[in-house]
Amino acid sequence: MMETEDALIIHHVAERLLRSHPGLDTATINGAVHTAYDEFRYARVRTYLPVLLERRAQDLLPSGNASDRSR
Template sequence: MTNDEEILHVEHVIERLVVRYPDLPRETVEKIVHSAHAHYANGKVRDFVPLLVERNAREMIQGLALS
């Protein structure tokens, strides 16, 4: 996966999470997703990064909902 493809996939993650959590401001979702994405910045295998980013971001959002 190229860097451009990865960024596009991450943008799709943002869109899915904005739809799934309409009560959260878009900016909050974007910050959470970009934070999750930054966690994998140094990983060598990039194929599953969007999936992992979405999973981590969803967990962070659900944690916000519980607090």
């Protein structure tokens, strides 16, 4: 079961990505964030979880702009 704090992190990351990618639907963004969370779910150091989730989810999102992927 997902910890409450992790659920809040997922929610906030998804909100930030929705604002920065208004052309993508909510399901796509939520899917990317949950996939990223699954990859970091058992990380022992939780301090950087929000940053890591956002960066990984960003990589998983479709992008029509090649410069977005070079970040």
